[in-house]
Amino acid sequence: MEPGDSTKQARAAAQLRKGVLEYCVLALMRDRPRYGVELLHALEESGALATSQGTVYPLLSRLRRDDLVTTSWQESASGPPRRYYALTDSGRAALDEFTRVWPGFRNAVDAFLTTPHPPTGEIV
Amino acid sequence: MEPGDSTKQARAAAQLRKGVLEYCVLALMRDRPRYGVELLHALEESGALATSQGTVYPLLSRLRRDDLVTTSWQESASGPPRRYYALTDSGRAALDEFTRVWPGFRNAVDAFLTTPHPPTGEIV
DNA sequence: CCAGGTATCTTGCATTGCATGGAACCAGGT
């Protein structure tokens, strides 16, 4: 999916990311701290959630503003210092909450897409 | 989930709906035309995608503006006339497109939530 | 005639993904 793409497929995918990206980023921080470009690459490799710096950095700013993550600078051997993002207790709670809500949501969408909606209405 | 609720759970669910609601509404019209309140009730019964009139009617206006649906007035035996919404060819194409994109997206999110992200990095 | 249920729609706001652009740090070649 190239930048600037505005096909129907791209639009659907872009809208899908809304609200999910935040929690996928939190999930990536679950087992260890991460820095911005690292998160970007991980999302890229997932395929369906590939995005850009212009999306990730404002998102990370919001997470920090809402106290879901804390940050710390760390030297790098191959470039400028990196800002690492780590989950706070609130961040972990938000991730757990999403993990609870997600299956119900996913199944509801699956049902809408696969269940027939008969012309006669459901069991009157 | 009550209106005006602003718990973390409600916020996560609200963001999840973004971009998905449009296609669930299209899916509801797949087998027969529907009118606004009917759609509202169907979403309500699904649980995870319950929403309000203030969301559905602007959405339906957008669908009509983009030629994804056509509308026709029809008398009702128990109230004011109803505006029925039916899929156009473009609407059906958009729904099919989403149906193709959705599984990949769903599986990607599942993977982020359930796959461990080891501290040592993946297979160096 | 008026109260309540059904049905439609508008307005304004907050949130969010994104394109674009900019800045700083480091290593290597010339």
Add this chain to the structure above:
DNA sequence: ACCTGGTTCCATGCAATGCAAGATACCTGG
């Protein structure tokens, strides 16, 4: 010393979307 390219961070402005709140209108029954 200079400059090119890779890496890393961030800000600004726009468009799309869900939502609360409010407005309008039709119909039936008391």
